[in-house]
Amino acid sequence: SAHAAGGVREMARDDGYGELGKRFEEYLLAGIPALKKAGYNPIAFLGMIKTSGGVSTAKKLLASAEDTSYGFAKLWEKKKLDASVEFAVCLPWFRELFTEEELDRAEFRLTEHHFDLDQVHAAPVPDWCAAPTPEPPRAAGRPAAAPTYRQRVEAEEAAQRARPATITALTTDVVRSTVFRSLVLQRAGGRCENPRCGHPGFHVIGRNEMPIVEVDHVHGLKEGGPDHPVNMVVLCPNCHAVKTRGQDTAVTELRKLLAGIAQQRHEAAMAGA
Structure with a gap:
């Protein structure tokens, strides 16, 4: 091993x-x-x-x-x-x-x-382990279906509620849910969700074989925005830069647009559309 x-x-x-x-x-x-x-x-x-x-x-x-x-x-x-x-x-x-x-x-x-x-x-059994505890058999029939978007959102919401209200932080970084990030990436299909993107359907694969896109909070966490898919969108690097460093008027307009997109796509995914 x-x-x-x-x-x-x-x-x-x-x-x-x-x-x-x-x-x-x-x-x-x-x-x-x-x-x-x-x-x-x-x-x-x-x-x-x-x-x-x-x-x-x-x-x-x-x-x-x-x-x-x-x-x-x-x-x-x-x-x-x-x-x-x-x-x-x-x-x-x-x-x-x-x-x-x-x-x-x-x-x-x-x-x-x-x-x-x-x-x-499939991991090799170590020499010291003569008889590892077998995994309980699955119920007869078809394999269990993968959890839906709604089920995964609700499970993560429940997990967050169950965590301690106060946790000693090791860093000053704002904590983000990796589950919600993964869900939003899947929801977007690896494409920029800004309908006014200069490259519609932006979809470029990087060296790690993952889409070159970034998950962004429409309303920043430090501004009180929730770390939740209803407040999260996937943006290409250019659109993310515009939202982060663009002129005030453009940023305000883009943020309003993206807030609607995040709400609409989250609701559609929750409904299974």
Whole structure:
């Protein structure tokens, strides 16, 4: 396995979750080179493990999207979600360390970002694990349908309501929902949503094989605008620049137009149109 424990076992310790907890922490530590190779140096993540231990760190990250938004989003952009904490949590031999709610949150984040969970079940079984707990069989019949736009919006709204009202921030950055960002990108089909865009249907693919577009809040978060799809649009780089740095009159007019577009497209998606 790429996550063999050699060379890191002495760093893991019992943080209250026994031998399996040590194995989980070893797995996380052994995966750090993959994160760095992907272009993400998880300094804060390592600090959390050193302070709280591997299992407790995973539980903290699963309890609050605020703690995972930066690292998870970076790995998603680099198509390296198999190096995420969520992936590790879903591995069959570690599942007993986590609650059903935590497992559901981890799986939801992965599937929400188009990660194939079959990769979890295809992961090589470690030598120390003789008989990993099998995944419960699916109900007979067709596979479960993918959640709809409405279901995903409502699930994220419920998750946000369930989070603590106050969370100690590690940075001054405004926290954004990676789920809502993903939904808006899908809703737009990777195209600029400004009907007055100078390049109608702007659709250019970048080096990472993702559309070169930007998700923008019509009314900024620091201005009191909600971090919600009803206040979010996808813009090409030029339209985003106009909205951000254009002349006041043009910006006011464009913002009014985009507010209507965001409202209309969100309502249509919620209705399944």
